[in-house]
Amino acid sequence: MIDLHAHTTCSDGTDSPAALVARAAELGLAALAICDHDTLAAYDEALPAAAAAGLGLIVGVELSLAFEPGTFHLLGYHLDRGSPELTSRLNEAQQWRAERNERMLERLAALGLPLDRSRLEDISGGGELGRPHVARALVEVGAVESIQAAFDRYLAKDGPAYVPKARLSAQDGIAAIHAAGGAAVLAHPYQLRLDDAALEAHVAACRRVGLDGIEVFYSQHNAEQIARYTALAERYDLVMTAGSDYHGTIKPGIALGQVPGPRPSDQALLAALAAAAERWR
Ligand code: AMP
Ligand code: FE
Ligand code: FE
Ligand code: ZN
Numbered sequence: 001m002i003d004l005h006a007h008t009t010c011s012d013g014t015d016s017p018a019a020l021v022a023r024a025a026e027l028g029l030a031a032l033a034i035c036d037h038d039t040l041a042a043y044d045e046a047l048p049a050a051a052a053a054g055l056g057l058i059v060g061v062e063l064s065l066a067f068e069p070g071t072f073h074l075l076g077y078h079l080d081r082g083s084p085e086l087t088s089r090l091n092e093a094q095q096w097r098a099e100r101n102e103r104m105l106e107r108l109a110a111l112g113l114p115l116d117r118s119r120l121e122d123i124s125g126g127g128e129l130g131r132p133h134v135a136r137a138l139v140e141v142g143a144v145e146s147i148q149a150a151f152d153r154y155l156a157k158d159g160p161a162y163v164p165k166a167r168l169s170a171q172d173g174i175a176a177i178h179a180a181g182g183a184a185v186l187a188h189p190y191q192l193r194l195d196d197a198a199l200e201a202h203v204a205a206c207r208r209v210g211l212d213g214i215e216v217f218y219s220q221h222n223a224e225q226i227a228r229y230t231a232l233a234e235r236y237d238l239v240m241t242a243g244s245d246y247h248g249t250i251k252p253g254i255a256l257g258q259v260p261g262p263r264p265s266d267q268a269l270l271a272a273l274a275a276a277a278e279r280w281r
Contacts, residue, residue: 001027001028001029001030001257001259001266002029002030002031002032002242002257002259002266002269002270003024003029003031003032003033003242003243003244003246003256003257003259004031004032004033004035004058004060004075004077004215004241004242004243004273005033005035005060005062005075005187005215005218005241005243005244005245005246006020006024006032006033006034006035006243006244006245006246006247006256007034007035007036007037007062007245007246007247007248008020008034008036008042008046008127009124009125009126009127010034010036010039010041010042010127010128011036011037011038011039011062011127011128011130012037012124012127012128012130012131012132012133012247012250013036013246013247013248013250014125014247014248014249014250015248016045016125017034017042017043017044017045017046017049018045018046018049020032020034020042020046020246020256021046021049021050021053021055021057022049022053023256024055024256024257025050025053025054025055027256027257029055029056029256029257030056030266030267030270031055031056031057031058031266031270032050032055032056032057032058033057033058033059033060033075033077033243034046034057034059034060035060035061035062035075035076035187035243036061036062036127036128037062037063037064037097037128037130038061038062038063038064038090038093038094038097038128039061039090039094039127039128040059040061040079040081040090041127043057043059043081047059056270058077058078058273059077059078059079059080059081059182060075060076060077060078060079060182061075061076061079061086061090061177062074062075062076062187063075063076063089063093063168063173063176063177064093064165064167064168065167065168065169065170065173066167066168066169066170067167067170067192069157069193070191070192070193070194071157071191071192071193072170072186072191072192073186073187073188073191074170074173074174074177074184074185074186074187075184075185075186075187075215075241075243076176076177076180076182076183076184076185077182077183077185077241077273077277078181078182078183078273078274078277078278079177079180079181079182080180080181080182081180083179083180083181085175085176085179085180086176086177086179086180086182089168089172089173089176093165093167093168094128096165096166096167097128097129097130097165098129099165099166100163100164100165100166101129101134103163104131104134104155104161104162104163105117105134107160107161107162107163108134108138108154108161111154111160111161113138113141113143113154113161115134115137115138115141116137119137119140120133120134120137123136123137123140131151131155132147132247132250132251133250134150134155134161135147135148135150135151135155135250136150136250138150138154138155147250147251170205170206170209170211171209174206174209174210174211175209175210177280178210178280179280181277181280181281182277182280183212183213183239183273183276183277183280184210184211184212184213185211185212185213185214185215185239185241185273186203186206186211186213186214186215186238187215187218187243188215188218188220188221188245189203189214189215189225189229189232190218190220190221190225196228199228199232200232200235203232203236203238204236207236207237207238211238212238212239212276212277212279213233213238213239213240213241213272213273213276214229214232214233214238214239214240214241215240215241215242215243216229216230216233216240216241216242216263217240217241217242217243217259217260217261217263218242218243218244218245218259218260219243219244219245219246219254219255219258219259219260220245220254221260222260223260226260226261226262226263239269239272239273239275239276240263240264240269240272241269241273242259242263242266242269243259244256244257244258244259
């Protein structure tokens with residue numbers, strides 16, 4: 001088993017980096033990648049913990065790219081944490097996130113739902129603050145019954161409290177990953193909400209600006225989606241990755257390491273991903 005997409009308290013997951021590594025080691029994962037939103041902060045703690053546990057940990061990240069009307073996330077793998085280009089892109093994304101958060105909280109206050117900042121800091125654990133934290137705070141004040149209801153009613157892209165962040169273009173996001181010697185992978189393609197023809201055109205366009213892979217095996221993909229994305233990977237010579245998008249208790253339906261198949265051997269996937277990154281060194 002491998003899981004190449006998990007979040008920690010450094011973004012919107014609820015396991016600390018060390019706790020996530022411990023959980024992955026306990027499950028006997030052959031490889032783990034932490035792909036926090038807009039930050040590599042987890043690795044200061046996660047890399048030594050993984051080394052001590054004998055766990056293969058791949059340095060990853062998840063970036064939000066400009067796209068409408070669906071969601072376009074890009075994963076980066078085998079990253080050089082010291083890359084000045086990637087660091088500056090992440091700093092910029094964190095700034096955009098902070099500005100968006102301010103405006104989102106203003107919107108909620110205008111809707112009669114002022115949230116306590118220090119409570120939000122507690123919920124986020126000091127990491128990058130995101131909508132799932134705001135959703136949890138809305139549950140706590142009794143505005144909604146569940147985190148999902150908070151998205152459905154307020155925070156989803158078409159919701160009254162939604163405020164868009166500034167985001168990188170596909171070209172710039174992929175270039176930032178490559179500048180750090182990493183492989184760039186299209187995350188959870190179903191979230192783009194494109195029909196077959198539009199998805200193929202999107203993948204082809206991303207491929208032309210250097211996309212290396214596609215997250216075919218994902219906890220929320222059904223068999224038909226997996227078959228379709230596998231065919232796209234083959235057609236466009238993209239590596240395939242497997243990830244759950246585990247976030248801990250903030251997304252209780254998703255378990256670490258639980259990724260549907262059928263898929264090639266984990267060793268084959270890992271070797272192809274490493275080779276894809278190697279091309280950018
Ligand atoms: P942010 O980076 O702050 O925009 O928040 C992104 C996080 O919110 C990701 O973990 C998404 O999975 C989650 N998210 C986005 N839209 C929804 C939705 N409609 N329902 C549940 N979670 C969502
Ligand atoms: Fe998230
Ligand atoms: Fe994502
Ligand atoms: Zn994610």
